[in-house]
Amino acid sequence: MHRFALFAMFAAFGFAQPNDPSMPKPPADVDAALRARVLEFFDLHVAAQFRKAEELVAEDTKDYFYARSKPKYLSCEFSKIDYSENFTKANAVMVCEQYIMMPGFADKPMKMPIRSTWKVENGKWMWFVDQDALRNTPWGRMTPGASPPAGAAPPPSLPNIPTSADFLFKQIQLDKGAVRLKPGESAQVIISNAAPGVMSLLLPASLLGVEAKLDKSALPAGGKATLTLRAAKGAKSGVLNVQVEQTMQLLPIQITVVE
Secondary structure: OOHHHHHHHHHOOOOOOOOOOOOOOOOHHHHHHHHHHHHHHHHHHHOOOHHHHHHHEOHHHHHHHHHOOOOOOOEEEEEEEEEEOOOOEEEEEEEEEEOOOOOOOOOOOEEEEEEEEEEEEOOEEEEEOOOOHHHEEOOEEOOOOOOOOOOOOOOOOOOOOOOOHHHHHHOEEEOOOEEEEOOOOEEEEEEEEOOOOOEEEEOOOOEOOEEEEEOOOEEOOOOEEEEEEEEOOOOOOEEEEEEEOOOOEEEEEEEEEOO
């Protein structure tokens, strides 16, 4: 995978902020209007009716919308909405099912969190992208340079810039991939971030009878998070996945419940 394609993968997640539980609740009519627009926008993507979706795009983002590749979603459902600027801007997170064009993922669809940003324009909620913020990646700010003249030799590669996707799956590490628990017992798994930027952790699905809790979901560069696992009575063995939002990587933890 080309290195700039890798940057684009991470930039796609960079323009939304994490949920803030201290924010006041939006007016009911404002929230209903935004939810209707978000659902319409993503339903049009599911139906591949992109010309109609264009009607929900802000004026300053239309060129970006025209030029970008259009994702093919199989289905989408709400996850959360965060409001800002007196309920005139918002970050929405949808969970969309889609095929992931990466080795090991192309044969079956996966449900992934998809972030989008919205603002009120002429009295209506419109999808927009802060294109300057797209340059911010976990590896720093990406600044495009001038194109080299025709026939010029390519610039030397930099050792600290990744050239393949393999490195993506080495940035977040678990200190253990398996735990054994008796009902009532707890165990901890330490998650480390080797990337030079913030990475976000999710628990996309629960395991029957096993409580899983992260002490932090935003993992800073060089930082660590603690995942606490506790088995209740009647808990079942299985695999619990920790998802890295920026890379879409799933980190499996085998949990064995013993009597």
